[in-house]
Amino acid sequence: MARSDASTALNRSQGTSTGIWAWGQQPKVRRRALRAFIYLLLILGALLVLVPFAWTISTSLKTEKQTLEFPPTWIPRPVVWENYIIAFTARPFARYYANSLFIAVTSTIGQTLSSALVAFAFARMRFRGRDPLFILVLSTMMIPFHVLIIPRFIIFKELGWLDTFWPLIIPNFFGGAFSIFLLRQYYMTIPLDLDEAAKIDGASHFRIFWNVIMPIAKPALGVVAVFEFLSSWRDFFGPLIYLSSDRHFTVPLGLYTFQTEYFTEWHLFMAASAMAMTVPLLVFFLAQKYFIGGVALMGGGASKG
Amino acid sequence: MTQTALPRPASRFRRLTMHQKEALTAYLFISPWVFGFLFFLLVPLGSTIVLSFYKWDLLRAPRFIGLDNYTKLFRDPLFRQSLSVTIRYGLGRVPLGIITGLATAILLNQRVKFVGMWRVIYYMPVVLPPVAISLLWMWIYNPQYGILNGFLWNVFGIKGPAWLQSTTWVLPSLMVMAVWAAMGRNMLIYLSGLQSISEELYGAAKVDGAGPLRTFFSITLPMLSPIIFFNLITGLIDTFKLFTQAYVMTQGGPRNASLFIYYYLFQNAFQRFKMGYASAMAVVVTLIILAITLSVIRSSKVWVYYEGELSRGDDDNG
Numbered sequence: 001m002a003r004s005d006a007s008t009a010l011n012r013s014q015g016t017s018t019g020i021w022a023w024g025q026q027p028k029v030r031r032r033a034l035r036a037f038i039y040l041l042l043i044l045g046a047l048l049v050l051v052p053f054a055w056t057i058s059t060s061l062k063t064e065k066q067t068l069e070f071p072p073t074w075i076p077r078p079v080v081w082e083n084y085i086i087a088f089t090a091r092p093f094a095r096y097y098a099n100s101l102f103i104a105v106t107s108t109i110g111q112t113l114s115s116a117l118v119a120f121a122f123a124r125m126r127f128r129g130r131d132p133l134f135i136l137v138l139s140t141m142m143i144p145f146h147v148l149i150i151p152r153f154i155i156f157k158e159l160g161w162l163d164t165f166w167p168l169i170i171p172n173f174f175g176g177a178f179s180i181f182l183l184r185q186y187y188m189t190i191p192l193d194l195d196e197a198a199k200i201d202g203a204s205h206f207r208i209f210w211n212v213i214m215p216i217a218k219p220a221l222g223v224v225a226v227f228e229f230l231s232s233w234r235d236f237f238g239p240l241i242y243l244s245s246d247r248h249f250t251v252p253l254g255l256y257t258f259q260t261e262y263f264t265e266w267h268l269f270m271a272a273s274a275m276a277m278t279v280p281l282l283v284f285f286l287a288q289k290y291f292i293g294g295v296a297l298m299g300g301g302a303s304k305g
Numbered sequence: 306m307t308q309t310a311l312p313r314p315a316s317r318f319r320r321l322t323m324h325q326k327e328a329l330t331a332y333l334f335i336s337p338w339v340f341g342f343l344f345f346l347l348v349p350l351g352s353t354i355v356l357s358f359y360k361w362d363l364l365r366a367p368r369f370i371g372l373d374n375y376t377k378l379f380r381d382p383l384f385r386q387s388l389s390v391t392i393r394y395g396l397g398r399v400p401l402g403i404i405t406g407l408a409t410a411i412l413l414n415q416r417v418k419f420v421g422m423w424r425v426i427y428y429m430p431v432v433l434p435p436v437a438i439s440l441l442w443m444w445i446y447n448p449q450y451g452i453l454n455g456f457l458w459n460v461f462g463i464k465g466p467a468w469l470q471s472t473t474w475v476l477p478s479l480m481v482m483a484v485w486a487a488m489g490r491n492m493l494i495y496l497s498g499l500q501s502i503s504e505e506l507y508g509a510a511k512v513d514g515a516g517p518l519r520t521f522f523s524i525t526l527p528m529l530s531p532i533i534f535f536n537l538i539t540g541l542i543d544t545f546k547l548f549t550q551a552y553v554m555t556q557g558g559p560r561n562a563s564l565f566i567y568y569y570l571f572q573n574a575f576q577r578f579k580m581g582y583a584s585a586m587a588v589v590v591t592l593i594i595l596a597i598t599l600s601v602i603r604s605s606k607v608w609v610y611y612e613g614e615l616s617r618g619d620d621d622n623g
Contacts, residue, residue, distance in 0.1 A: 035415075038412055038415050038417060039417065041412055042409075042412050042413070042417065042423055045409055045412075045427065046423065046426045046427070048485070049426055049427055049429065049430060049485065049488070049489075050426065051452070052430075052441055052442070052445060052485065053429070055441070055444070055445060055452050056441055056444075059444065067450060068449075068450055069450070070449055070450060070455065070458075071455040071458050071459050072450055072451070072452055072455040114337045114338070117334050117337065118334060118335045118337060118338040120334060121330075121331040121332075121334035121335045122335070125327055125328075125330065125331040125334070126324065126327055126328070126331070127327065127328035127331040127332060128328060130331070133335070136342070137338065140342065140346055142595070142598065143346065143350065143591075144542065144545065144546070144590065144591050144594050145546065146545070146546075146567065146570060146586075146587040146590050146591060147349075147350055147353045147587045147588060147590075147591040148345070148346065148349040148350060148353065149349075149574070149587070150349075150352075150353055150356065150574050150580055150583055150584050150587065151348065151349035151350075151352035151353055151356070152345065152349050153574075153575070154352070154363075154580075155344075155348075155349070157363075171341065171345050173337065173341075174337045174338060174340055174341025174342075174344075174345065175337050175338040175341060180338065204330075205327065205330045205331075205334070206330075209334075230432055233434065234432075234433070234434040234435060236434070236435055236436050236548075236549045236552075236553075237548050237549070237571075240552075241571075241575050251434065252434045252435070252436040252437070253436075255434075255436050255437060255440065256436050256553055259440055259553075266444050266447075266450070269440050269444070270440075270441070270444065273437040273440050273441055276434055276436070276437045277433050277434070277437050280432040280433055280434065281429065281432060281433075283432070284425075284428070284429070284432045285425070288425065291428065291432075291493075292424065292493060295490060295493035295494055295497065
């Protein structure tokens with residue numbers, strides 16, 4: 001009797017989810033030790049994740065002399081804030097940031113709007129060939145990029161688009177298979193009555209899409225937008241093969257070039273890296289819920305097979 | 306009628322039935338994708354296959370050489386090396402990614418406090434640009450001044466190896482870095498999977514007297530198997546796409562020990578301008594990826610459990 005009381009109390013204190021550790025019958029001490037162990041592991045993991053960040057910041061504030069000490073130390077003596085200014089001006093990083101921002105914002109707008117429209121047709125309109133076409137959309141996700149990149153490069157070369165931003169931006173205006181899939185799944189959860197009511201009021205399909213569905217689908221659009229923004233911001237391969245003049249470089253490409261030119265000044269590279277990490281981290285902190293929701297949607301999509 | 310004599314598009318459109326109008330509008334809506342599919346996917350796909358039978362350096366006119374690119378490819382020791390590097394790396398990296406992701410997700414699923422904070426911390430590396438990650442880890446792995454060898458020296462008195470310059474250590478070093486960078490994403494995917502497992506299953510297991518290990522292997526793992534399966538496929542494909550690390554950190558070295566396949570393809574296409582040869586390589590790599598994916602899908606029937614199958618079985622009774 002006493003024992004079952006204890007176990008229900010434990011269950012309550014721990015919520016109903018017992019996870020894999022269904023240790024409801026265990027004595028209290030053992031359970032406490034287990035909880036402590038779980039926190040210990042979590043803290044250890046978090047430290048392992050954070051140490052590289054700390055190492056970046058620590059190095060970025062050191063003098064060059066201090067970066068070349070063995071064994072390395074953590075605390076910069078003296079703290080050299082100027083490293084950030086030197087790194088930022090050693091190459092035209094202001095320009096790189098403007099380029100990256102322009103490419104990422106236009107790609108995001110293109111990808112989100114075009115995928116939203118295409119997904120709307122697949123989710124809420126009737127037309128011949130819809131289902132086979134949608135399967136075709138999904139199957140394009142299986143095509144590896146390797147087999148496309150050479151002709152794409154040649155196409156953009158023939159168009160005279162090498163060393164411009166267009167090869168990095170324009171393909172996003174034709175919908176991305178994954179974005180279309182994600183948005184379609186989300187649209188499917190919106191009741192069809194809304195469309196019917198709007199139709200009775202004489203709304204066109206485009207008006208239904210724009211005024212009815214788009215506002216409701218904001219969470220899913222947010223997911224698509226933040227993922228596209230980041231994938232554009234992080235891209236290295238695209239800028240590397242398409243861009244050749246310095247004034248067109250993006251942040252990752254500029255960072256790489258910086259490193260190849262100054263190859264031992266780690267305090268400066270780390271300052272430049274820390275700055276390059278700021279924008280994506282800021283986007284992540286501001287749009288956290290979209291990331292969490294987005295990854296859950298991906299997992300959900302996966303478990304639907 | 307005069308209207309039929311002068312059929313303007315608008316009036317013709319008006320005479321269609323509602324369903325036809327809807328279908329036409331829908332085709333208009335999906336037209337961006339159709340255009341993108343043709344122009345950025347189907348045409349390049351076909352061109353790669355055609356190009357793989359030609360010799361072309363982008364300067365002189367392409368010359369048809371039949372299967373020469375393929376026969377050369379199968380005799381190319383560097384191509385074999387790059388395949389071996391990529392596969393060996395994948396065999397380590399993918400299971401490591403699954404295990405670490407799953408382990409952190411299970412920890413976070415234990416009703417711990419500050420779940421939001423843990424999630425943010427673990428996810429942070431996922432959003433970073435690969436170039437910044439590569440630079441950072443080159444510095445961590447630096448044999449003389451890096452923090453890793455500093456730590457080994459301070460704590461164990463060991464002089465650590467030159468991680469990225471050693472044929473033995475270069476792949477494990479890159480794996481550890483990749484696990485650091487991707488753990489948060491896998492963790493979130495598994496966490497959402499764990500949270501969708503019904504409480505009743507755990508309740509039933511408890512009633513049957515199953516211990517934590519038994520519960521894990523009989524309930525948690527099978528219920529997560531579709532996600533593990535998804536992770537396995539995307540992880541394998543990612544391995545074949547690995548480029549930035551090889552380009553920035555090692556240039557495929559030392560002695561081709563990190564010559565990843567995509568990097569080798571890049572060298573042939575965009576540094577040596579052997580467009581035909583690189584196309585043949587792209588075709589072979591694509592076939593390998595498809596073969597791996599299909600064999601994983603086939604084997605998944607044995608080890609992946611879909612809840613849908615159960616409910617379909619139940620429906621038969623009703």
